[in-house]
Amino acid sequence: MTAIRALLVLAGLAVGVYGALLVFDHSTQDVIRIVAWAMIGVLLHDAVFAPVCVALGFAGRRILPHKWWTPVLVAGLLTVILVLLAIPVYSKPGLHLDNLTVLDRNYQAGFWAAVAVVWGAALLYLVGDRLLPVGQNQVVQQQGPDHVDGQPPSVGAGGQQGAGSGEPDGER
């Protein structure tokens, strides 16, 4: 294991240094721009995006009922991804009038339609969750993949005819 780890680290250093040398093949001005782009990306993530997510998660857990957390969490993640994917196309910043085959969709309608579908699905999940027998979902959500319920007590000699209450399947 130690040998494999050492090998991975050494190989990584070699590949990374080669990449750094390729970066430094650019003009000094471009090297600064490239490094700045990467560092601004980290800064935006660490100082803006991550704290906002933490704050939203903190607020959400206090404001929203427990049953809402799962669909809101998943829909929230999907919305973040939709926003990230929409940034380069939403207002078509790369549009050139001589070539209308690039950015040739209505991205604003597409983005909002996708957002509506995501939150509509979250709502459907909530409604569906409510229709399920009370409590079943919460029990199932805490079970690990190896979870097997206790077998029903045997009834007489032909004990297999139990009420089926120990059925481990049907998780969905």
Add this chain to the structure above:
Amino acid sequence: MTGDTKAAAKYTLRGTAVTARVGVALGVAVTICFVTGLISHFIQHPQPWFFWPTRPVWLYQFTQGVHVISGIALIPLLVVKLWSVYPKLFERPIIGGLTRQLERASILVLVGSMIFQLSTGIMNIAQWYAFKFFFTTSHYAMAYVAAGAILVHIGVKLPVIRRALGEPLEEIPTGELMPHRGPSRRAVLGGTWLAVGVATVLTAGQTVSWLRHVSLLAPRSGQGPQGVPVNRSAWAAGVLRSAQSPDYRLTVVNGGNSKAFTVAELAAMPQTTHRLPIACVEGWSATADWTGVVLADLVKAVGGSPDSDVRMISLERPGPYSRTVLPARHARDSMTLVALKVNGQTLDLDHGYPCRLIAPTRPGVLQTKWLTRIEVVQ
């Protein structure tokens, strides 16, 4: 990360079990993206050891489509991976010892290079060059930086990764565990795979034609003149006049031997039609019926050898993509055409009128348009 005693008392959504599982997916996607990216690089910057076949004709369409699709799939994976370790951002002490500083520096390089690669990649496919550095060389260089940082990270974290993957995803419920009624880690992982699927479906239509109608955020719908999208217009290339000039000739040169063809003369030569994809480095592709003269016939007309590379030169002013060298393997291939028509119609100016190169398994940027000169490389 949360201490063991705390973990026993409170269920946490985050944890190495989630981080490691998303990390494995991230590692697989990065590997695919890196390898397909290298393939595209070495086709454009051939090395003696690099071999690129001419069949199947859709090979580059596949590898570059996979490059962009896996790159986009990395976006949700990176978002969740980073989310799963947020507590590390607020860990104390802030400075710590040398080992801690080194580890933090390697993570900074890792996260910075990944964000760099994904942001420049997704902006490039939408042709949005808000960054002022050259895309291809910087994206290529940073790919090695990111790959190296990931290898170091895996090396450092290997014991943690192994342990986390061996453990069940959910913490084993104990009497001390707080009653948990919120989302489970399984929901987080499920949501992650769902996000990967949604990101793929919403953008992959520019490569996978049957997804076209649902790829609402793909930079291209796949439409274009004569059913084929355009990457560089005749206007942008500055060839509007020269391409339509009555003086236009296609000159084929082999050393001292050269022949000039008018458009009519090219059209009078035996015409061949092949169904070939045009696949852009930006990930989009379109398959069309191309009709024209087999390049090997033109090379033969000036006595060129089938073992020679062939230089294709555009009417476009000299620039990075105004000329390309077609390797002999592709130049002698019977499916490589100097096309005059696409989908039964005379080439649109934006598709390279009067004639363009179309060869199997080549990136679109090397399928030279508005050909003016073909040279057999001696």
